[in-house]
Amino acid sequence: MPFDAEALGDLLARVNAALNLTSLLLLLAGFYFIRRGMVTRHRVCMLSAVGASALFLVLYVTRFSLTGTHRFAGVGAARTVYLTILFTHMVLAVVIVPLILRLLFLAHRERFSEHRRLARWTWPMWLYVSATGLIVYAMLYQVYGFVD
Numbered sequence: 001m002p003f004d005a006e007a008l009g010d011l012l013a014r015v016n017a018a019l020n021l022t023s024l025l026l027l028l029a030g031f032y033f034i035r036r037g038m039v040t041r042h043r044v045c046m047l048s049a050v051g052a053s054a055l056f057l058v059l060y061v062t063r064f065s066l067t068g069t070h071r072f073a074g075v076g077a078a079r080t081v082y083l084t085i086l087f088t089h090m091v092l093a094v095v096i097v098p099l100i101l102r103l104l105f106l107a108h109r110e111r112f113s114e115h116r117r118l119a120r121w122t123w124p125m126w127l128y129v130s131a132t133g134l135i136v137y138a139m140l141y142q143v144y145g146f147v148d
Helices: 005-035 039-067 077-108 112-143
Strands: none
Touching: 005 039, 005 112, 039 077, 039 112, 077 112
């Protein structure tokens, strides 16, 4: 049976959407737990969100190397909305990586007041990246499709 890069790429896109959803839910749970003083549960959720996001990155690079970019098939307002969401998603996805690494460092060093200050900015950006990753997937693979 021959290797089918497109089929694997489609599978990886679905897995990545699931990882984005996982990250989003873990971020929400982590927020819930820290607001209630449940630090251990918060830590587990946030480290799991880091793991899901890191796995997403590895699989995204793998998918991209197999199938490259896909041109969005929607037109008009749908295309404008898609490109706006995609652009903001991509920019913030790059921005949050060093912020997340800094948060991990601060938590590890038990510098919680600094961690809290930075998390107030990083958490909503990370949540946005996870949510918009799902929207990009839905628009590109489920609603409008793409052009090879």
